[in-house]
Amino acid sequence: MEFLSYLITGISLGSIYAIIALGYTMVYGIAKMLNFAHGDVIMVGGYVSFYVTIFAGNNLLGEDPSALATGAVALVSVLLAMAVCTVLGVVIEGLAYRPLRQAGSLAVLITAIGVSYFLQNAAQLLFGANPKNFTPIVSGQLTLFGGQLRISYVALLTIVACVVIMLGLTAFTGKSRMGKAMRACSEDRGAAQLMGINVNATISMTFAIGSALAAVAGVLLCSYSPVLQPTTGSMPGIKAFTAAVFGGIGSIPGAFLGGLLLGIIEALAQAYISTQLSNSILFAVLIVVLLVKPSGLLGKYVPEKV
């Protein structure tokens, strides 16, 4: 029973990583760049939701708000966070990454790092460096087997959200017109342009979707571990990037699988081996997997042409 509860913690943590990794992997697949600022967009999403909830709590809700009202506020805060992050993602892409479309990948990487520094320091100036205590968007827990197994509603919500997002994205990239354009751009940008696809608009759209996902992940992450500060997003960002690579970067089911596995490994390692070394164990597994399967679990193997 103990194992089961650790497993569920792992799956819900993994779902958060998976949502972040989906954003990473889509941007990587289409723009061929490592967006190091993705983790900081998560943090921005967390802050927006935090302030919306505080604002609503002070001004709109009464002393003892009904469950429906709190739920509505939570929903609105998530939607607003998504809206802000979407705009932020598109603006970042337009101002910082688009001028470098033809430049080498390292130049774009360093610019992304610059954007990440910018977001962290801007957040520190705007919101202060002190950690904020985030109220989880849903409280309470499910008690099973006569109290032996407790699952918080946040964990359930996270898992459900992740599955819905994954299925939605798979359908979107597979069926819709925009999704097809995205796949075309990731296959061959030049050829896609020749076929009349607006590459810049497609890449903007990818950033918009990725950043909206980051906002959702931000709210869920802060509900999972309720400490919000300007550096909140960086470590989960790195781990989600690891998850994306683990599953095969550029592949949507890969990011899902990678994120889930990473979360489970982390939770189990923390519970049974060592809290201090849980990140090391996670990274060690990544290294072993990449050595056996150099393009990730579900990545496409691209043979080199001479």
Add this chain to the structure above:
Amino acid sequence: MRSYLKNMKTITKVDYATYLGVILAFIVVTICQSQGLVNRSVSGMLVPICCYVCMSISLNLTVGILGELSLGHAGFMSVGAFSGIIASMSLQSSISSELGRMVIALVVGAVFAAIVGFIVGIPVLRLRGDYLAIVTLAFGEIIKDLINCLLVGWDENGLHIALNVDGTKSMSTLGLSENGIEIIKGAQGATGNDRIATFTMGFVLVMITLIVVLNLVRSRTGRAIMAIRDNRIAAESVGINVTKYKLIAFVTSAALAGSAGALFGLNYSNVTAIQFDFNTSILVLVYVVLGGLGNIWGSIIATVILYVLPEALRQFSDYRMLVYAIVLILVMLATNNPQVRALLGRVIPKRKGAALDE
């Protein structure tokens, strides 16, 4: 003499100019120091600047010359720093000369970092591109976590080492005798070190790093490494042993980072493993990319400027890192955007031989 200069290749001239520039900078700073023109905050920055110059030159060997993106360079610095500290602290009683201990610490730091570099390099160099980058990042984090658990003490029976994996061990588990010294205390890091690093030592280390890297790059080995960077398959087909040359570059780079780390560690009385995390690797990578990939003197100048910049922005206090970030983005946009480059090209005529560095 003049004809000798004339016959020299441009590359050789650039190399000599680099050596000369570093020596001149050292002389100028030393003179200023003896005249009392250097205030405390600047003189405190001199040794770290030397360390980071060595770091960026050595990272340039991996990223610029070998062409593999490494995001875990701070890990080697960390290994060097802590092994150097252990060496210098445990030799405190047997070697009284600070210079002697410093030199031994730098050598020990380089050797340990080279060993770790070799162990890391064998699996890492089989991968390519972003996968290689993420694995170097992973190794950097693993090294950080392991050192965070490390407990090391020294007494007359020798070194006592324990790995505090489950958080149950403390310094007393090591069983040190009364005269023992606690060197590394897990997450608290190394505290109470002798601060024996000097600016002169830093200068010597920069010169050694420069001599090693420039001679390596201009040698037959260096040409083989660059051939692998430019086209691995072509290089392999003319009989270059790809793994061997990649490892040579990677291990050399790790060893130099290790000695830079040892110098860094011995410049502060407290050093923790968290100081050498992913962000430090990124910091050094930023120096290398802004200085120009494969361009050694560019790395030196970029490191000095970018290290001093946040300090110089002190007057903006809270805004300084924000300004730093904006400057970083703008510089990348200005140097890499084709339109801006064309504009700059019209204003500044391209000098002769400029293409050689690229």
